[in-house]
Amino acid sequence: MQNGLVLRSTGSWYEIRNPDGHIFQGRLKGKFKLKGLKVTNPIAVGDRVLFDVEDEAENTAIITDIAPRENYIIRQSVHKTAHGHMLAANIDQAVLLATLAMPRTSTGFIDRFLVSAESFRIPTTIVFNKVDILSEDGLAFQQEIIELYERIGYNCLSTSATENEGVDEFRALLDQKVTLVAGHSGVGKSSLVNAIAPDLNLRTNEVSSFANKGVHTTTFAEMFELAPNTYIIDTPGIKELGLMDTSKTEIGHYFPEMRDRLNKCRFNNCLHINEPGCAIKEAVGEGDIAESRYMSYLSMMEGGDNRR
């Protein structure tokens, strides 16, 4: 019996790393209890498992147990069934990679991500990349945006992957942690990761013989070791985390700057849209809650598409 960390999953095979760095291709034998979780997959990237080596020469293994998870991210299936897909487990933090250069990340997209991360209790740092190509006005605007998010309590960092700015800070941020890295295509995710771990090459790693072992060749998330005890989880093709089973009354709780004010509204079932005596709208009016954040809130309440 050994323990290991699940680095990838194809749906039927799981790539497991043991503490010595040895890689096994593991699978579950028979049916495994999902312990009440409404998900289609019993094991996710980031899971810690116990396993028995099945074939020494082939490096295959049988997974016998899964350690309790500290947290996990579930994505609702495209079919909107009651069951979602567990994207990753045991995540220490998320990095939302954004840019105010091109392709510009909207505050709506940032807020949607932050709300999801709050709902999964994952602390998030917003990294603003491509600072090297911002104009003077662009830089001033970025400073305002950073202040806006820092006031709420989010850690922010500005970087240039190409000019090596903020790269040491980025490396320090990831050190000894399991970090989910997310962001739109083109913001510089691979450039920034390659700047701190040149040997890794995110892109080429995606195509491996491992993927051929599975019936479903789509891998939803993958874990990469950057340095000892330092991992990133890449979610290729996944732009937003999405929310599971979130009622309208809950959304306000995932805006930290609203949380403390929620019990000050006149009506305790206030949705902060057009009710009289609303402490949230009052705070927006006084500038204590940013207009852009409130707009994101309203958009999420409408279930509107706020992805861009």
Ligand SMILES: Nc1nc2c(ncn2[C@@H]2O[C@H](COP(=O)(O)OP(=O)(O)OP(=O)(O)O)[C@@H](O)[C@H]2O)c(=O)[nH]1
């Ligand atoms: N000026 C500037 N360009 C950058 C920076 N970081 C990345 N780029 C450029 O932006 C483009 C996209 O960078 P990638 O690292 O491939 O972006 P990505 O987010 O990994 O995008 P996908 O590969 O589509 O997921 C490339 O042409 C990079 O050279 C930066 O800090 N400054």
Ligand SMILES: [Zn+2]
């Ligand atoms: Zn209210």
